[in-house]
Amino acid sequence: MGELRxxxxxxxxxxxxxxxxxxxxxxxxxxxxxxxxxxxxxxxLTVFVLYGVSSVIGGFRLGESLVMVGIxxxxxxxxxxxxxxxxxxxxxxxxxLMDAVLIRPLGPLGQLLAMDLPLRKLSRVLLAIVVLxxxxxxxxxxxxxxRVLLAIAAPIGGAVFFGAIFVGTASVAFWWxxxxxxxxxxTYGGRDxxxxxxxxxxxxxxxxxxxxxxxxxxxxxxxxxxxxxxxxLGLPAWAGWAAPLVCLPVAFAxxxxxxxxxxxYRSTGS
Amino acid sequence: MTVIExxxxxxxxxxxxxxxxxxxxxxxxAAVDGVDLRIDRGxxxxxxxxxxxGKSTTLKMMTGVLMPSGGEVxxxxxxxxxxxxxxxxxxxxxxxxxxxxxxDLPLRESFALLRHIYRVPTADxxxxxxxxxxxxxxxxFLDTPVRQLSLGQRMRGExxxxxxxxxxxxxxxxxxxxxxxxxxxxxxxxxxxxxxAGDTTVMLTTHDLADIERLCRRLVIIDHGxxxxxxxxxxxxxxxxxxxxxxxxxxxxxxxxxxxxGATLDATELDGRRLxxxxxxxxxxxxxxxxxxxxxxxxxxxxxxxxxDVIAKLYKNT
Ligand SMILES: Nc1ncnc2c1ncn2[C@@H]1O[C@H](COP(=O)(O)OP(=O)(O)OP(=O)(O)O)[C@@H](O)[C@H]1O
Ligand SMILES: [Mg+2]
Numbered sequence: 001m002g003e004l005r006x007x008x009x010x011x012x013x014x015x016x017x018x019x020x021x022x023x024x025x026x027x028x029x030x031x032x033x034x035x036x037x038x039x040x041x042x043x044x045l046t047v048f049v050l051y052g053v054s055s056v057i058g059g060f061r062l063g064e065s066l067v068m069v070g071i072x073x074x075x076x077x078x079x080x081x082x083x084x085x086x087x088x089x090x091x092x093x094x095x096x097l098m099d100a101v102l103i104r105p106l107g108p109l110g111q112l113l114a115m116d117l118p119l120r121k122l123s124r125v126l127l128a129i130v131v132l133x134x135x136x137x138x139x140x141x142x143x144x145x146x147r148v149l150l151a152i153a154a155p156i157g158g159a160v161f162f163g164a165i166f167v168g169t170a171s172v173a174f175w176w177x178x179x180x181x182x183x184x185x186x187t188y189g190g191r192d193x194x195x196x197x198x199x200x201x202x203x204x205x206x207x208x209x210x211x212x213x214x215x216x217x218x219x220x221x222x223x224x225x226x227x228x229x230x231x232x233l234g235l236p237a238w239a240g241w242a243a244p245l246v247c248l249p250v251a252f253a254x255x256x257x258x259x260x261x262x263x264x265y266r267s268t269g270s
Numbered sequence: 271m272t273v274i275e276x277x278x279x280x281x282x283x284x285x286x287x288x289x290x291x292x293x294x295x296x297x298x299x300a301a302v303d304g305v306d307l308r309i310d311r312g313x314x315x316x317x318x319x320x321x322x323x324g325k326s327t328t329l330k331m332m333t334g335v336l337m338p339s340g341g342e343v344x345x346x347x348x349x350x351x352x353x354x355x356x357x358x359x360x361x362x363x364x365x366x367x368x369x370x371x372x373x374d375l376p377l378r379e380s381f382a383l384l385r386h387i388y389r390v391p392t393a394d395x396x397x398x399x400x401x402x403x404x405x406x407x408x409x410x411f412l413d414t415p416v417r418q419l420s421l422g423q424r425m426r427g428e429x430x431x432x433x434x435x436x437x438x439x440x441x442x443x444x445x446x447x448x449x450x451x452x453x454x455x456x457x458x459x460x461x462x463x464x465x466x467a468g469d470t471t472v473m474l475t476t477h478d479l480a481d482i483e484r485l486c487r488r489l490v491i492i493d494h495g496x497x498x499x500x501x502x503x504x505x506x507x508x509x510x511x512x513x514x515x516x517x518x519x520x521x522x523x524x525x526x527x528x529x530x531x532g533a534t535l536d537a538t539e540l541d542g543r544r545l546x547x548x549x550x551x552x553x554x555x556x557x558x559x560x561x562x563x564x565x566x567x568x569x570x571x572x573x574x575x576x577x578x579d580v581i582a583k584l585y586k587n588t
Binding site for chain 1: 336354356363370372375386
C-alpha cells in the first residue's frame with residue numbers, strides 16, 4: 001500500500017510539473033477549450049438532425065436516443081480526459097523516446113498520461129454530463145433506487161470501457177509502428193456506434209461491434225434497463241443491469257495487450 | 271560481489287527490407303550475439319566497439335528497456351524487464367544521444383521532480399546535488415529550461431539527474447559525446463572520483479578512447495555483438511605486441527644505417543634526421559646511448575603505446 005501511494009505521489013508530481021510547463025501556452029489553451037466543446041456539441045446536434053428526418057429511428061424516439069447519446073458521450077469524454085493521451089505512444093515508440101520512460105521507477109502508462117494535463121478536455125466532459133442529465137430528466141424514466149444506481153454506473157462503466165479501447169488500440173504501435181489512425185476506428189468509431197440504438201445496424205457489423213467488441217453494453221443495454229423496455233434483439237432484461245460490468249474483462253484484456261506490447265518495444269538504433 | 275551478470279545474452283532485430291516494388295523480405299540481424307559478462311561491485315568498465323557493434327543494445331537490455339531475445343541478464347540480482355521498476359530505483363542511466371530531462375522545466379525543477387519520483391530522502395538529495403553542483407559547475411544554468419541548454423550543459427545535468435538517487439550501478443552510453451575539452455574534463459574528473467569511492471559500479475560506452483584511458487581499468491570490447499576482448503588495456507597491448515616507442519631527432523642523418531639491440535627501427539622521417547624505434551627488450555636509455563655513438567642527438571621523446579592504434583588493429587582483425 002505504501003508502495004502504491006509512493007508511486008501515485010510520483011505521478012502526481014509529474015502532472016504538476018506538466019501543468020507548470022503548460023502555463024507558457026495560455027492562449028492555445030483557451031482555443032483548445034472552445035474547440036473541444038465544439039466537437040461534442042456537433043455530435044449531439046447530429047442526433048437532432050437525424051430525428052428531424054424521422055421521428056423514430058431503430059424503434060427509438062429522440063428522448064430515448066438522447067439517453068444513449070448522453071451515456072456514450074459521458075463515457076467517451078471521461079475516458080478521453082483520463083487516457084486519451086495514450087495516442088502519443090505512437091510518437092514515443094517511433095522516435096525511441098520511450099527509452100526515457102522505461103528507465104524511471106514508475107509505470108509507463110501513468111508516465112505517458114502525466115506528460116500532458118488535458119484540462120482543455122474538461123469542457124467536453126461537462127457538456128456530456130449536462131446532455132445526460134437533461135436526457136434522463138426528459139425520457140420519462142420510472143425512477144427507482146436501482147435505476148439511479150444504474151444511471152451513475154453506466155457512464156462510469158462506459159468510461160472504463162472506452163479507456164480500455166484507447167489503451168488496447170494504442171498498444172498496436174508496439175508491433176506496428178505505422179499503425180496511423182487505426183486506433184481511431186475503434187475509439188471514435190465505437191463512440192459513434194454507441195450513440196445510436198444497436199437496432200439501427202445489422203449483419204456482421206452489428207455482431208462484431210455490438211457483441212464481439214461489446215459496444216452494445218456501453219449505452220444501449222443500460223438505456224433499455226433504465227427505460228424498462230424489453231430488448232427488441234432478444235437479450236434478457238438483466239443484460240442491461242449487468243452491462244456496466246462488461247468493462248472489466250475489456251479492461252483486463254487491454255492491460256494484457258499493453259504489458260505484452262511493452263515487452264515488444266524495440267527502441268531505435270542509436 | 272557480482273553486480274551485472276550476462277549469460278549468452280542476445281538480441282535479434284527483425285527488419286523488413288524492400289525487395290523490388292511490392293515484395294518485402296524479413297531479415298534477422300543479431301545486434302547482440304551471445305555476450306557473457308560478469309561485473310563486480312565498484313568496477314568501472316569501458317564497453318567499447320565500432321559503430322553498430324551492439325553496445326547501446328546491450329545497455330538497453332541491462333536497463334530494462336529492451337527484452338533480450340536470448341540468454342539471461344541480471345543487474346543487482348534483478349531481471350531487468352521483469353523487475354523493471356525495482357531495478358530502476360537502483361540504477362542510473364545516461365543515454366548521451368537522448369535527453370531524460372523535462373524539456374520545458376529548468377534543471378532545478380527537474381532535479382526536485384526526480385527526488386519525488388525516486389523517493390529520495392531530502393537530506394540525501396540535497397547533499398548529492400550540492401556535490402554535483404560543485405564538481406560539474408551547474409550553478410550558472412540551474413534555472414534555465416532544459417531546451418535552452420547547450421549540449422555540454424545538458425549532459426552535465428543528465429549526469430547529475432542519473433546520480434541523485436544514489437544508484438548502485440551507473441550505465442553511461444556515450445556521456446562525453448559532443449563535449450568540449452573543459453566539459454569532458456569535468457565529467458571525467460567526476461567519474462574518476464565516483465570510481466575511487468568504490469561503491470558505484472559504472473559501465474560506460476564511448477568512442478573517445480581518452481575516456482577509457484582515464485577511467486577504466488577494465489575494457490570489454492565487442493564487435494558484431496560478440497565480446498572480442500575482456501581485460502585490461504595492458505593485456506590488450508600485450509596481445510597486439512604494442513610497444514613503447516622512442517623518437518630521436520638528429521642534427522645530421524647517421525652515416526650508416528643503424529641496427530640496435532633491444533629495439534627495432536620503425537620509421538625514418540625528415541630525410542633521416544628523425545628516427546622512431548620500437549622497444550622490444552631494451553630501455554629508452556639503451557636506444558639513446560646506442561644512437562649517440564654514431565650521430566649527434568638533438569632531442570628525444572618517449573611515446574607510450576597508443577590506444578587508438580591497438581583498438582584499430584583489433585577492429586580490423588575481427
Ligand atoms: N530498434 C532497432 N531496430 C532494428 N535494428 C536495430 C535497432 N537498434 C539497433 N539496431 C541494429 O543493431 C545493431 C547494434 O546497434 P547498437 O545501437 O547497439 O550499436 P552501438 O554499438 O551502440 O553503435 P554506435 O557506436 O554507433 O552507437 C546495429 O546493426 C543496428 O542497426
Ligand atoms: Mg550506441
